[in-house]
Amino acid sequence: MKHTKSLIPRLSKLSILISAALSVQVNAQQASDQQIEQITVTTQKRVQSIQDVPASISAYNGDFLDSIGVGELDTLSEITPGLVIQEQSPNNPGFVIRGITSDSGSSQASPRVSIYYNGADISRSRGSYFEMFDIQRVEVVKGPQATLFGTAASVGALSVITNKPEEDFSAAVTIGAGNFAAKQVKGYVTGGNDTLQGRFAFSYRERDGYIKNIAGEEGSQSVDGTQQDDMHAIERTAYRASLRFTPNEAITADLTYTHEENQDSGTSFKNGLYAPTGGDTSPYSFVELSGSPYSAEVLGAEKLGVDRTTEDLNLTVEWLISDSLTFTSVSATRSFDSLEIFDGDGTQAWFLEFAEDAQGDQFSQEFRLLHSGEKLTTIAGISYFTEDGSQAVPFSTEESIYLNCLGALGTGLPCINADGSVNQLTPALTEGALTEIPYAAVFSNFGETYSLSVFADFTYAVSQDLELTAGIRYISEDKTSGYSSVAPDSFILTSIGAPGPLLPVVNTDGVVLEATDKFNDWLPRFNMLYKLSDNTNIYATISKGRRSEVLDVSSTTDEDGNVVADVTLVPAEIIWNAETGVKGQALNRTVTYSASVYYQDYSDFQVTQQDDAGNFFTANAGSATNFGFESEVRALVGDNFDVFANLAYIDATIDDDSANGELAGNRFRLQPEWTASTGVSYNQELSDNYSLTGSLIYSYRSDIYFEPDNAPISGLDISEDAISLVNARIGIANQESGWNLSLYASNLFDKEYLVDAGNTGGSFGNPTFVAGPPRFVGIDFSMSFGN
Numbered sequence: 021m022k023h024t025k026s027l028i029p030r031l032s033k034l035s036i037l038i039s040a041a042l043s044v045q046v047n048a049q050q051a052s053d054q055q056i057e058q059i060t061v062t063t064q065k066r067v068q069s070i071q072d073v074p075a076s077i078s079a080y081n082g083d084f085l086d087s088i089g090v091g092e093l094d095t096l097s098e099i100t101p102g103l104v105i106q107e108q109s110p111n112n113p114g115f116v117i118r119g120i121t122s123d124s125g126s127s128q129a130s131p132r133v134s135i136y137y138n139g140a141d142i143s144r145s146r147g148s149y150f151e152m153f154d155i156q157r158v159e160v161v162k163g164p165q166a167t168l169f170g171t172a173a174s175v176g177a178l179s180v181i182t183n184k185p186e187e188d189f190s191a192a193v194t195i196g197a198g199n200f201a202a203k204q205v206k207g208y209v210t211g212g213n214d215t216l217q218g219r220f221a222f223s224y225r226e227r228d229g230y231i232k233n234i235a236g237e238e239g240s241q242s243v244d245g246t247q248q249d250d251m252h253a254i255e256r257t258a259y260r261a262s263l264r265f266t267p268n269e270a271i272t273a274d275l276t277y278t279h280e281e282n283q284d285s286g287t288s289f290k291n292g293l294y295a296p297t298g299g300d301t302s303p304y305s306f307v308e309l310s311g312s313p314y315s316a317e318v319l320g321a322e323k324l325g326v327d328r329t330t331e332d333l334n335l336t337v338e339w340l341i342s343d344s345l346t347f348t349s350v351s352a353t354r355s356f357d358s359l360e361i362f363d364g365d366g367t368q369a370w371f372l373e374f375a376e377d378a379q380g381d382q383f384s385q386e387f388r389l390l391h392s393g394e395k396l397t398t399i400a401g402i403s404y405f406t407e408d409g410s411q412a413v414p415f416s417t418e419e420s421i422y423l424n425c426l427g428a429l430g431t432g433l434p435c436i437n438a439d440g441s442v443n444q445l446t447p448a449l450t451e452g453a454l455t456e457i458p459y460a461a462v463f464s465n466f467g468e469t470y471s472l473s474v475f476a477d478f479t480y481a482v483s484q485d486l487e488l489t490a491g492i493r494y495i496s497e498d499k500t501s502g503y504s505s506v507a508p509d510s511f512i513l514t515s516i517g518a519p520g521p522l523l524p525v526v527n528t529d530g531v532v533l534e535a536t537d538k539f540n541d542w543l544p545r546f547n548m549l550y551k552l553s554d555n556t557n558i559y560a561t562i563s564k565g566r567r568s569e570v571l572d573v574s575s576t577t578d579e580d581g582n583v584v585a586d587v588t589l590v591p592a593e594i595i596w597n598a599e600t601g602v603k604g605q606a607l608n609r610t611v612t613y614s615a616s617v618y619y620q621d622y623s624d625f626q627v628t629q630q631d632d633a634g635n636f637f638t639a640n641a642g643s644a645t646n647f648g649f650e651s652e653v654r655a656l657v658g659d660n661f662d663v664f665a666n667l668a669y670i671d672a673t674i675d676d677d678s679a680n681g682e683l684a685g686n687r688f689r690l691q692p693e694w695t696a697s698t699g700v701s702y703n704q705e706l707s708d709n710y711s712l713t714g715s716l717i718y719s720y721r722s723d724i725y726f727e728p729d730n731a732p733i734s735g736l737d738i739s740e741d742a743i744s745l746v747n748a749r750i751g752i753a754n755q756e757s758g759w760n761l762s763l764y765a766s767n768l769f770d771k772e773y774l775v776d777a778g779n780t781g782g783s784f785g786n787p788t789f790v791a792g793p794p795r796f797v798g799i800d801f802s803m804s805f806g807n
Contacts, residue, residue: 054656055609057081062139063161063179064477065168065348065399066390071603074489074547074559076162076616076650078103078666082155082183087662087701088715089749089764093152096178098719098745099697100160101650101668103178104690108776108790110149110256110282111326111360111376117162117176118620119646119672119691124628127380127409127467128501129638130568132593134165134173137180138276138334139386140352141169144409146378147330147356151258151280154208154221156183162650163597163618164565166543167475167491168399174565174595184274185217185264186210190806198764198798202227211806215266222259229253230794231288232306233324240297241368241440242310248324251288251307252793257281270340278332282358286325289779289788291366292736297440303789304772308440309363312373312416318460319361319375319414328358346390354382364780366788369435369442371425372781373416380409397479399491405471412464415523419457419512420445422522426784449512457511459522465573466502466532471495477545489547496540501571503585504532526575526583533585535573541566541592556604567593567626570638590638591624610656620646625674627683627728641728642680644688646672665698674728686730692742694722706752713760714750726777733778733787743773743792758804763797770795 059070059079070079078100080090090096094107097116106114115122115133122132124145131143142148158180165173193207208221229250234240236247258280265273288307295301296308309324316322332354339347357379364372388401421444425435433443446457477491505528507521521527545563552558569592576586601616622644628637648670655663670693676685699717706712722742732738746769751762773792781788 054659056612056654056656061159063159065388071557074549074561076599076601078160078652080158085155088699088717089747091152093149096158098717101652101666101695102162103160106690106775109284109287109326109360111146111328111358113149114690115178116690118648119670119688120175121690127411127465128572129570132174132567134169134177136177137332138182139336139350140334140384141405142354144380144382144407146358147354147380151223151256153206153223153258154183155180157181163599164563164595166565167477167493167545174567182260183219185212185219185262187212187214187217188807192802192804194800194802196798196800198796200228200230202798217264219262224257226255227253229285231791233309234296234306235308235310235368240308241442245310245313246322248309248311249285251285253285255283273337276334280330282326282328284326286362287790289363289366289781289790291781292787292789293734294367294436296368303774303791308368309366310368311363312370314416314458315361318416319373320359320377321361324361324363326360330356344392348388350386352384356380365786366781367436368440369425370418370421372784374780375414377412380407382407395481399477402474407469410464410466412462414462417459418444419459419510419522420449423512459510461507461521461523463505468500470498485551487549491545493543495543497568498538499571500534500536501573502532502534503573503575504528504530505575506530526577528575528583533573533575535571535585535587537571539569555606556602558602560600563597565595565597572637590626590640593626594623596621613653615651617649641674641683643675643677644673645675646670660702660704662701667696669694683728686728687725689725689728692722692724696720709754709756711753711755713753717747720744733782734785736787738778738787740774743771745771760802763799765795765797767793767795
């Protein structure tokens with residue numbers, strides 16, 4: 021690991037300076053007796069105050085998120101330093117912690133960011149998105165957390181805990197409406213007795229698309245074809261049923277079932293080179309994504325869009341064996357089935373029409389013991405994880421359009437003419453014998469993982485002020501990767517004496533080619549927590565993270581021309597993280613703060629790239645380094661204002677070393693150097709029963725690259741400049757009657773910005789661009805009942 025020895029003293033000194041500046045002793049008490057609520061977290065597999073955890077953590081309870089209007093998973097990044105969540109669609113979310121992205125949909129590659137749902141790992145990209153409703157707490161922990169969270173947490177983890185059943189009856193319902201015909205209804209009901217309690221929560225959201233799609237309409241090139249929906253429309257249904265069984269004071273068993281369905285109209289991939297009929301190439305104007313006329317037969321459904329279902333079953337049992345010993349069991353299954361059909365070229369041409377049919381089944385079981393002694397706290401456990409997944413990518417095109425749009429026919433004719441018409445050359449090439457030559461192919465990857473790990477973590481109180489922690493996890497993985505393709509020879513290529521598939525792949529004719537291997541590793545961590553005072557703690561940590569080896573399987577031919585597996589073993593990505601920070605509170609807990617500085621050293625840094633056939637694969641980019649800092653502060657100002665602010669800086673690049681190839685010196689994709697946000701929530705009593713509520717949030721993100729190449733594609737910039745967004749909410753509440761009426765706006769000033777660029781079309785020289793959401797405004801009404 022580079023520079024670590026020299027770095028730790030500098031970070032420690034900086035931590036002391038920060039803490040000294042922030043922890044000035046204050047004797048005077050504010051007139052108000054309000055305090056910021058004490059947030060407890062389970063980052064270290066036990067309940068602790070966030071201030072006592074030697075790691076960089078951002079945590080929010082559900083009431084706080086509701087008060088500032090954070091109701092979707094991706095909006096967490098607007099208030100969390102060092103976190104970016106990119107939701108291109110619920111089938112394709114990207115999680116970025118400290119500049120490192122986890123978004124690969126391949127069944128052969130492992131996630132980098134652990135997504136935990138009620139204590140169980142659901143990190144696989146296509147199954148990791150979920151609706152945010154009836155939430156108890158969200159924790160975002162940054163830096164490698166493999167010792168306690170497993171190998172997927174190589175750069176950090178996002179953990180969401182839902183509300184549990186309660187004995188006393190209570191219920192709530194919220195209904196809302198907004199622009200783009202938005203509608204929402206959500207709520208919960210809970211109650212029971214001292215032995216059995218139940219809870220049922222639900223959420224339904226729908227909204228029209230905000231990017232117009234003229235395909236199939238009058239004036240388009242496909243008047244008689246499928247009339248596609250406007251893009252980025254959503255229809256999302258979710259419900260959660262929970263039971264809590266408490267037969268005695270020592271045992272608590274929570275059984276939770278969650279079901280979600282997403283039926284969205286899909287993503288507005290807009291071609292940057294060719295305009296829709298009567299339009300332009302701006303990603304913020306209308307599109308003409310006509311899809312394939314054989315979409316139902318080849319791609320799986322008639323229209324563009326997402327059809328995704330997830331099911332999750334979780335049983336958590338906690339047994340208080342004695343005052344000092346607790347046993348916990350977490351058993352969980354999760355399955356997802358997601359079909360996303362998209363227009364990869366982003367034009368009216370029948371050119372790059374793809375789908376992604378991803379399926380996965382996961383099972384995890386963890387047993388752990390927590391022993392709390394007078395000086396020594398011990399956590400030990402064993403966990404088992406299995407995953408069986410597949411990702412099929414069907415492809416549809418018209419042969420003459422495909423070859424002409426790639427410039428392979430040498431006609432000199434453009435893919436799309438200035439009037440918006442598409443050059444379909446099949447009649448000319450076949451002298452009128454054929455009007456079209458449909459072409460279809462499908463490429464599939466498969467992955468099976470069986471992982472067994474044991475872990476132990478020891479925290480020793482050296483003194484009243486000093487705690488030292490050492491932990492380690494041993495992990496053993498069995499991986500099987502598979503690949504198959506059905507890629508018939510092209511009619512046109514065969515007719516000119518160059519037979520072969522349209523896409524540069526070797527056809528396995530549906531036969532699955534496989535490879536199997538085993539891997540293991542040790543993942544340690546070392547922490548120090550020192551209490552400078554009753555209100556201020558400093559910490560330092562060194563930890564190892566690991567993104568598992570990738571057993572990449574595709575197809576090739578041997579010397580005799582037989583189709584065989586082409587196996588590439590991408591080494592495990594190893595990260596060493598050194599970090600120091602300070603956490604504290606002041607002014608009778610009306611102010612809380614934290615700040616941290618970190619240095620990360622990567623070897624065998626893995627990047628996701630696309631080949632000439634549009635298939636994603638994992639490559640080894642060599643060594644990389646990452647330096648940054650993060651800070652958060654929250655304060656109660658008087659009786660009415662709750663203010664927060666955060667700031668993060670990241671300097672992360674692939675090392676500028678010739679051994680690292682063409683990506684040497686490049687910044688990580690989706691990595692802003694600066695992120696910041698600040699916000700205020702307001703609550704003013706107007707009378708004994710009524711109060712005025714409101715919130716205002718400002719977020720900033722500096723420029724980013726969307727591809728690891730950091731370079732234009734076909735002369736078009738594949739990056740985004742700095743963006744600033746403002747969200748606002750104002751409402752009135754009647755506490756006695758239990759109702760609240762609120763008006764809200766996200767992206768208040770209707771800023772135009774991109775959420776992605778390049779994409780599949782970029783691999784074929786036709787980069788596409790995805791617009792971020794415009795201004796959303798709406799009104800919602802909430803009513804609470806019981807306790």
